[in-house]
Amino acid sequence: MIESIILWILAICLSPFYAAVILKVKAFFGGKKGPPLLIHYFTLIKLMQKGSVYSNSTTFIFKMGPIASLSAALMALLFLPIAGRSPVLSFNGDVIFVLYVLGLGRFFTIAAAMDTASPFEGMGAAREAFFPIICEATMFMILILFFQLTGELTFAAYFTGIQTSGLWRVAGAPMLFVVMAFFIILLTENSRVPVDDPATHLELTMIHEVMVLDHSGPDFGLIELGAFIKLLFYSTFVARLICPIHAAHPFVNFVIFCAALSGVYVAIGVTESVMARFRMDRVSHFVLTSFALAFFATVITLEFVK
Amino acid sequence: MIHPVDILLILVLLSVLFAFASSRLPVLIRILAFQGVVVSIVPFFLEHEMTAGGIIFTTATLTIRGIIIPWSFYSMIKKMGIKREVETIVSYNASVFASLLLIVAAPMLSHKFNMISFSGGTLITSTAITLVVAGMFLLMARRNAIAMVLGYIMMENGIYLIGTALSSGAQHIVEFGILLDVLAGVMIMAIMLQSIKQKYDNLDTAQLSKLKE
Numbered sequence: 001m002i003e004s005i006i007l008w009i010l011a012i013c014l015s016p017f018y019a020a021v022i023l024k025v026k027a028f029f030g031g032k033k034g035p036p037l038l039i040h041y042f043t044l045i046k047l048m049q050k051g052s053v054y055s056n057s058t059t060f061i062f063k064m065g066p067i068a069s070l071s072a073a074l075m076a077l078l079f080l081p082i083a084g085r086s087p088v089l090s091f092n093g094d095v096i097f098v099l100y101v102l103g104l105g106r107f108f109t110i111a112a113a114m115d116t117a118s119p120f121e122g123m124g125a126a127r128e129a130f131f132p133i134i135c136e137a138t139m140f141m142i143l144i145l146f147f148q149l150t151g152e153l154t155f156a157a158y159f160t161g162i163q164t165s166g167l168w169r170v171a172g173a174p175m176l177f178v179v180m181a182f183f184i185i186l187l188t189e190n191s192r193v194p195v196d197d198p199a200t201h202l203e204l205t206m207i208h209e210v211m212v213l214d215h216s217g218p219d220f221g222l223i224e225l226g227a228f229i230k231l232l233f234y235s236t237f238v239a240r241l242i243c244p245i246h247a248a249h250p251f252v253n254f255v256i257f258c259a260a261l262s263g264v265y266v267a268i269g270v271t272e273s274v275m276a277r278f279r280m281d282r283v284s285h286f287v288l289t290s291f292a293l294a295f296f297a298t299v300i301t302l303e304f305v306k
Numbered sequence: 307m308i309h310p311v312d313i314l315l316i317l318v319l320l321s322v323l324f325a326f327a328s329s330r331l332p333v334l335i336r337i338l339a340f341q342g343v344v345v346s347i348v349p350f351f352l353e354h355e356m357t358a359g360g361i362i363f364t365t366a367t368l369t370i371r372g373i374i375i376p377w378s379f380y381s382m383i384k385k386m387g388i389k390r391e392v393e394t395i396v397s398y399n400a401s402v403f404a405s406l407l408l409i410v411a412a413p414m415l416s417h418k419f420n421m422i423s424f425s426g427g428t429l430i431t432s433t434a435i436t437l438v439v440a441g442m443f444l445l446m447a448r449r450n451a452i453a454m455v456l457g458y459i460m461m462e463n464g465i466y467l468i469g470t471a472l473s474s475g476a477q478h479i480v481e482f483g484i485l486l487d488v489l490a491g492v493m494i495m496a497i498m499l500q501s502i503k504q505k506y507d508n509l510d511t512a513q514l515s516k517l518k519e
Contacts, residue, residue, distance in 0.1 A: 172313070173312075173313045173316050174316065177320070284399070285327070285398060285399060288399055288402060289327060289402070292323055292327070292402050292405070292406055293323075295406050296319065296320065296323060296406070296409060299406075299409055299410055299413075300316055300319070300429075303413055303429060303432075
């Protein structure tokens, strides 16, 4: 229990660091030095020290948005088996609970964006609401597959200890498609490059960034931290799936996990460096591919695992 | 554990999925080349002992299916300066959906067939059915003539898979005969495509309805 809580706090503390790894990789591809690896900590500290400006037209929902989205991310992280150890909280069916807690966080971000009555933010909100719908279909397809393989509905049953390598042993090659589908979900849910460009300067093409334009100071800091944690949340899935090694010693285990996690973040960075953002009407096509892959993996597995 | 043939067949099914989703001709040709290569190396994993003749015929199949046919299409696109986008009748998202339905339906169908019990994966019949129907779908749902020919080749890949599953060694001659037929068909199609292109300046088959006696 103590170990799980320590891991939970460590994960929160490490999430801004890992997000900076992406920037470093992108800078490397651009032939630049890039910002320091601790850049996001500096940004967060700077934002926390600032004051907030609220528009006269906004209501309490606007102030609630950042807090709700951050607490949803923290809550989701509680159920996540970090480094293959058991999570802080776990009950039967928590996978569905966690997905909808994240959905709640998204709802409040969207509500806050709509509250500003800015046309840009409404547009971003519409996109933010649309793409995760397809992601949800993919997630549930993957959950159906995992349920088929393990017969359980908890994250702990999929990602702790030797369970993950068990998934690979039973399902084999179709798990590769699950990893790919998860990676596409990761890119979509966290507004990374082929879907959304976090570094663009044009509001018309943004999804996530445009929704938080009106937030300032500490509020914006909370949103940023929430985004880092959410990114870590999804990256942990992929990291555990590509590196299902389970070492006996907790510390060795954690180091292996951190290495796998860096691999995932570097992969995100490479994707962002070599790809351009998709045209908006192609994005749904891209996300739908993840659903097709997950569905495909499920059907194939049903053929084998009887 | 999964049989090695099944891994190959999963790759084939995946190539069907990507073929339905791809909107560009060069990508489609590359996918078909990959599919051809994978389909033709299936016999190596299926049979325990291959005769020298079997090995020669399988290698020849591999060369024709994986290299010669895709390469001829590639050079045709380059030489004639064909537009790279494929015009569709059924949209790409709907096509992906159709391919998923197909991948679900094919195993059910293959259980009904209950054809033979051969030493191999459980997936081979259903993959073959998927390939045949998917090829038919590409023929119907794309308006570009090259994409239609590629659909025809996909169908032929499916027929080859069924042939490999049914036959045990001696059927290579027949398979090879079919393959030469396909090769001849592709060559004739190439000439036809060239004349369509010269006449109408694109490969949209809808234009052909304008032909009068």
